[in-house]
Amino acid sequence: TAVKAATRPGRLSDGDGLYLIIKPGGAKSWVCRVQRHGNRRDFGLGSAKKVSLAVARERAREVRAWIELGLDPVFERRKVLGFPTFREAAAKVLAASKKSWRNAEHEGQWSSTMEAYAFPYIGDVKVDDITGPMIRDLLAPIWLTKPETARRVRQRVGAVLDWAYASGFRESEAPMRAITKGLPRQPKKDNHFAAMPYDKVAAFLTYLRKRESFSRLALQFAILTAARSGEVRGATWDEIDLESGLWTIAASRMKASREHVVPLTEPALRIIRRCAELRLPTSDLVFPGMKRGAPLSDMTLSKLMKEMGEPYTVHGFRSAFRDWVSEETAHPGDVAEAAYRRGNLLEKRRIMMADWANYLEGRKRP
Template sequence: MGKLSASAVRNATKPGRLGDGDGLFLIIQPTGAKSWVCRVQKAGNRRDFGLGSAAKVTLAQARDRAREIRSWVELGLDPIFERRKAEGIPTFKEATAKVLAAQRKTWRNEKHEGQWLRTLETYVFPKLGNVQVSEITGPMIRNVLAEIWLSKPETARRVRQRIGAVLDWAFASGFRETEAPMRAVTKGLPKQPKNDGHFAAMPYNKVPAFITSLRARESFSRMALEFAILTAARSGEVRGARWEEFDLQNRLWTIPKERMKANREHIVPLTAAAIRIVERASILRLGECPLVFPGAKRNSPLSDMTLTKLLREMKEPYTAHGFRSAFRDWVSEETEHLREVAEAALAHAVKDKTEAAYRRGNLLEKRRKLMEDWAQFCK
């Protein structure tokens, strides 16, 4: 028989802890709020388990829940995990939805979420989507990754990271008794071919001739690639360029932070050659399309593979991103421009924290001179 009664619980007002026996306590807060806690001790370890508000959980219900928790502990089970099981453990697909909802606020744009979800829909959901997160084992994860581990190494690594993120959430939320054995899974897979991590870059001394051949025909993709080369911008920044970002009178292109890798606004000084491309795109503008370099679908940007496809059609083994490397190599080997000016032109974040704290300007005029020299070289 417990020490407390329903009326004692109802009338308790003094802040503190009232014991009912067998580890069940009524906690009264200074605010007057009351809640139930079950304290269990085994093998020298003591843990407290919340049982809910006394306004919603009666004394009799609290005693039942406390007995259940004590039984689980005696059987060597984790009460939090067992309670989650009783509430219903989510499938991997359901857990993914929870993780996406939690992380959505931290991502810069919807594109990242789309890529995240697309890889799981393609490679993971067919095998694990309807499996409860508590039942997913290391061998199951390995079997999913093994199918693409060597043929699509970069994608496989991303899939591994995303599976781990979902299962980490499940463990932290009490839906798994153990963490996912991602390290062991990786060791159980064959060694991937080495990749130096660099984009294939055209040697800078070949860039002028390449631009000449690029101008032999006209299309939005060719104009976009030349514009990317002349501005040393990333492919995505160029493909997503919008008319309102340009101030041709002052020869500036202002890319909003939402479209930048570093999530920081970037101002690009435009050379005469770059402005000619924008003006030509204006003449070819399709109605009120907001994009400077639209894709095949109405009011949609060029796809991320369009420029790569163009390079392959021109029999070039390089990548669009690699022209940024060509630009950087040219600055280092052929000019006297300062390193920090080149890095600013590439919109690279300052890695040194002390340097970053003191460098507040955007070196715009120095970058303007640098880009003029680059345009002259690319003629």
């Protein structure tokens, strides 16, 4: 009777952390408030129209019991309701991701790799039951025969499981680092984007610094930021924020046509400061070319690689960075692959890029 009669907006207590929330529009809902180790959390228990006081009290007791046992009530409730299979979770991720893709080709590739290599092994397995060995088993048949495809499958499986973790359907993130460690090292083959093994990049960077030119500074910057050659060569001074340590690339200059914000580590900032000292008054480019007002050409950086006796491409340093992320760190795959904007993902990227810089400088994380 009291629940039905309550009309004033606010919060009414039933005791033991159970509250009836009345919104200004008249909607009523149940919330259970719990506190443990100094942390307070509220858990919604449903609408008062559909959930009676007796049921709300029972659900509140259930939440408090889970908390006392050290369990996450959100995870436990979703476990009762049922978790999605990997196939169902992949459909959710695909629907959310394709909004940002420029064409249907990405969707087709994403779907075809899942259908061919992931779904036969784990498509019908609940996301909370998928283990590292299962992922390793689906990657093993193509790891050496189709290395590029295998890496893409690994990244996409990781993205689906990271979504499941973020959505409360898994208790842990995807164990991609351990999975990669359990697979043989992929041979590097000569191709258009031949990549230098990441464990050789630090020594190469040291050698690169022995002489100075705009082309060498640009290549160093590309390695430290894991950016594309064209993005680096076209960088302008108005894109650089030294105070915040950010490089903001306009959507018009990005392959994905979306603004890209890159956090700059201290080694990268040192390069920018040095370029500021060498800045040409006639150019807005951070790394100007020989011709007035023109950027460095792609051939300039390729020629530099050949002059240094390296058979690798400039673009290959991006692959070296991604290989390092997957094989040597616990950073999620989506942080290494996404187009970064301001927010929590940018801060994760800042930490990851600092780790990359420390790796190249031979330092450990402070």
